[in-house]
Amino acid sequence: METIALFTISALLLSALWVYAKSSKKAAPLPPGPFGFPIVGYLPFLRPNLHHQFTDLAHKHGPIFKLQLGSRLFVVVNSPSIAKEVVRDHDAVFANRSPPIAGRIGTYGGRDIAWSPNGTYWRDIRKLFVREMLSSANLRACYEHRREEVRKAIRSVRSRTGEAVNIGELASSTEIRVVERMIWGSTLGSDEAKIDQFGAEFREIMGKYIAIVAEPNISDFFPWLARFDLQRVEARMEGMVKLVDNIFDPIIKEGVRIVSEKSGSTTKREERKDFLQILLELKNRDDNAGKSLDFQAIKAMLLDIVIGATDTTATMVEWVMTSLLDNPEIMKEVQTELEENVGMNNIVEEIHLPKLIYLDAVIKETLRLYPALPLLLNRSPTQSTQVGGYTIPKDTTLFLNIHAIHRDPQVWDNPLEFRPERFLNQTSSGLxxxxxxxxxxxxxxxxxxxxxxxxxxxxxxYILGSLLHSFDWHLSEGEKLDLSSKFLIVNKKSDPLIVVPTPRLSNFELYQ
Ligand code: HEM
Known part of the structure; x- marks a missing residue:
């Protein structure tokens, strides 16, 4: 009896000790960071170029730091090793986003791919997009769209020989037409005029849309003020959403008509389905996939794809051309590679692209120094997690500052120099x-x-290879090259790049 009592008391004592030891084990602290005042948090004005300011703060506070802004906690990661912990070791926990309030309203309640929370809906729509629109087979089948649109771009430059060209606009109108033809080309019957009209209308509202989404609102920092602020943001965003609806609704209506006509027809129509028609057919199904797709979800996805593709690609074409104008000897080297692999009695085709190794390195070097999304899109952990030796509480908004990582002197030799060769040597094989x-x-x-x-x-x-193969490029007399940027989620050039082409090809008939 005594032995049992002694055993029970010892067991109780040991468990109490274990519980005490566990509870007194210190949780990792929050990351360091600049001083934040009670209630308002960190006060210095956040400059328009947020990524530069974050990189300056990283120099002071280290590879991971926190910022209290209002009642929200923000964490910025500035080193490859901590980034790896976030996106590899704890990827599932950090696969959520923390959309800005305007972004959520502007994407029909965050029903697009980019802002959807990690879950079945996001997985389904992302898979659908990757499988149906961007599979290798579909990309191969859509080569003609890319070919025609790139040729059209080169012809339009050629027809205005001597006139300065706005490179961002040229790239953006080319990209948007390629994407349009993939998402609703069959619905519009490849009607060039309509594709041009919708593309132009969309590009007109896109700049404003992105600017409004990128502009922070008071309820992004003080969620408890949402009931005073939300109505104002909603009113502003709903105006934008209406403009998007005015473009998308008539096309979707036409898609619905075609899909129902096809489903009622006994003879199989031969033409390729575009992405919109695939989505509309799925929506009509009675299974889970069909149930989660309504018109708003479809519009949110299309919006994401058009904006996600156009603004980033055009911005990068502009930064590559800017970097090459800043480094004329590198531009010459790209052109020599094009001469050797394409020839001057020929035009660039996609078959040539894998041979353009140096141009590929130039693009990568530009993406290193001027990444289109220098803070990527934010992440948010679904549970409190330890990263870099610090606690990141659940629902923190976390940024991976690739602007800092790509310019870190501990990672890159002479990081501020534009040297495409760094992507050509042995140590760069995983880059x-x-x-x-x-x-x-x-x-x-x-x-x-x-x-x-x-x-x-x-x-x-394809766009850059064709522009550089067909023309030499220089600034107008007296113009100076500007390398400054403005950050609106996408890191754009402050001033558009406007340059003058001189034809290199003797036979532009090839572009007819
Ligand atoms: C040079 C061109 C592009 C750049 C630099 C770029 C960059 C990025 C980056 C950095 C992200 C966030 C990744 C992250 O959070 O880890 C992203 C997300 C995304 N991009 Fe791109 N992108 C480009 C072109 C495109 C194109 C052409 C499309 C569509 C046709 C596209 C569709 C998307 C979508 C749907 C997402 C959201 C993914 C998700 O949250 O699951 N992007 N892009």
Whole structure:
């Protein structure tokens, strides 16, 4: 009896000790960071170029720091090793986003791919997009769209010989037409005028849309003030959403008509389905996939794809051309590579693209120094997690500052120099777009990596290769090259790049 009592008391004592030891084990602290005042948090004005300011703060506070802004906690990661912990070791926990309030309203309640929370809905729509629109087979089948649109771009430059060209506008109108033809080309019957009209209308509202989404609102920092602030943001965003609806609704209506006509017809129509028609057919199904797709979800997805593809690609074409004008000897080298692999009695075709190794390195070097999304899109952990030796509480908004990582002197030799060769040597073999080497993440990494890489990569090399093969480029008399940027989620040039082409090809008939 005594032995049992002694045993029970010892067991109780040991468990009490274990519980005490566990509870007194210190949780990792929050990351360091600049001083924040009670209630308002960190006060210095956050400059328009947020990524530069974050990089300056990283120099003071280290590879991971926190910022209290209002009642919200923000954490910024500035080193490859901590980025790896976030997107590889804890990718599932950090696969959520924390959309800004305007972004959520502007995407029909966050029903797009980019802002949807990690879950079945996001997985389904992302898979649908990658499988139906960007599969290798579909990209191959849509080559004609890319070919025609790039040729059209070159013809339009040629027809205005001597006139200065706005490179961003040229790239953006080319990219948007390629994407339009993939998403609703069959619905519009490849009606050139309509494709041009919708593209032009969309590009007109896109700049304003992005600016409004990028502008922070008071309820982004003080969620408890939402009931005073939300109505104002809603009113503003709903105006934008209406403009998007005015463009999308008539096309979707036409898609619905075609899909129902096809389903009622006994003879199979031969033409390819576009992405919109695939979505509309799925929506009509009675299974889970069909049930989660309504018109708003479809519009949110299309919006994401058009904006996600156009603004990033055009911005990068502009930064590559800017970097080449800043380094004329590198531009010459790209042109020599084009002469050798394409020839001057020929035009660039996609078959040539894998041979343009040096141009590929130039694009990568530009993505290193001027990534289109220098803070990627934010992440948010679904549970409190330890990263870099610090606690990141649940629901924190976390940024991976690739602007700092891509310019870190501990990672890159002479990081501010434009040297494409660094992507050609032995040590650079993992430096691709897969996000597996955490020194170089222009398209992000992990589950939330950019969903459009296969198209982005093709279009960047194809547009740039064609522009540089067909023309020499120089600034207008007296113009100075400007390398400054403005950050609106996408890191754009402050001033558009406007340059003058001189034809290099003797036979432009090839572009007819
Ligand atoms: C040069 C061109 C492009 C760049 C630099 C770029 C970059 C990025 C980055 C950095 C992200 C966030 C990744 C992360 O959070 O880890 C992203 C997300 C995304 N991108 Fe791209 N992108 C480009 C082109 C495209 C194109 C052409 C499309 C579509 C056709 C596209 C569709 C998307 C989508 C849907 C997402 C959201 C993915 C998700 O949250 O699951 N992007 N992109």
């Amino acid at each position: 691709d777009y897969t996000g597996n080497d955490h020194r170089f993440l222009p398209f992000g990494s992990g589950r939330r990596i950019c969903a459009g890489i296969p198209l982005a990569e093709k279009m960047l090399v």
